[in-house]
Amino acid sequence: MVNQTKFKVLEKKCTACFKCSLSSTRKNVVFGRGNPNAEMFVIGEGPGQQEDEQGLAFVGRAGKMLDTAFSAVGLDTNKDCYISNIVKCRPPNNRKPLQSEVSECIPWLNEQIKLVKPKIIVLAGSTATESFLGVKEPISKIRGRWIEKDNIKYMPIFHPSYLLRNPSKEKGKPKWLTWQDLKKIKKELSSI
Ligand code: SF4
Numbered sequence: 001m002v003n004q005t006k007f008k009v010l011e012k013k014c015t016a017c018f019k020c021s022l023s024s025t026r027k028n029v030v031f032g033r034g035n036p037n038a039e040m041f042v043i044g045e046g047p048g049q050q051e052d053e054q055g056l057a058f059v060g061r062a063g064k065m066l067d068t069a070f071s072a073v074g075l076d077t078n079k080d081c082y083i084s085n086i087v088k089c090r091p092p093n094n095r096k097p098l099q100s101e102v103s104e105c106i107p108w109l110n111e112q113i114k115l116v117k118p119k120i121i122v123l124a125g126s127t128a129t130e131s132f133l134g135v136k137e138p139i140s141k142i143r144g145r146w147i148e149k150d151n152i153k154y155m156p157i158f159h160p161s162y163l164l165r166n167p168s169k170e171k172g173k174p175k176w177l178t179w180q181d182l183k184k185i186k187k188e189l190s191s192i
Helices: 004-014 049-054 061-072 099-116 126-133 160-165 174-190
Strands: 040-044 082-085 120-124 147-149 152-157
Touching: 004 099, 040 099, 040 126, 049 061, 061 160, 061 174, 082 099, 099 126, 120 126, 120 174, 126 152, 152 174, 160 174
Parallel strands: 040 082, 040 120, 120 152
Antiparallel strands: 147 152
């Protein structure tokens, strides 16, 4: 069980952060959403416009896609995982976060993970995979593979915004591949 008090204190500190220049253009700091007592943590790249406006992670179109993909294998993103991002403030025009912004922000994510203590971490997209694990392989090569580190199982998957741009459900296409990855994740989660 997460220490609720420590988690709330961390959220309070994070939402008052001005460590990098993204603080000057954001509307809200997006700390995360979901269940901090879950065994699974999902990491995305950064907040988009909807997330910035609402102050919640993955609530725009990509978030809805993530919800749908998870629910297709019987997982509820508000119950079965906690979701956050590599950077907590929206990069202008949804550009990729700069390395300096990632370096400034990632300690917040590390603190969240320390408190949530997940057994599984799902990395949504190449920015999350590269920034968090230092793995530079293309996401199309590395997705669907378990990577074990410090007693945590990591699984890179396609970012849901990539699935929005590739809507085909045909066998072998990104959506179908993600479905296979999520089935593996669900199986692993059920065995914990
Ligand atoms: S992106 Fe992260 S480091 Fe930068 S201001 Fe927001 S919370 Fe702070």
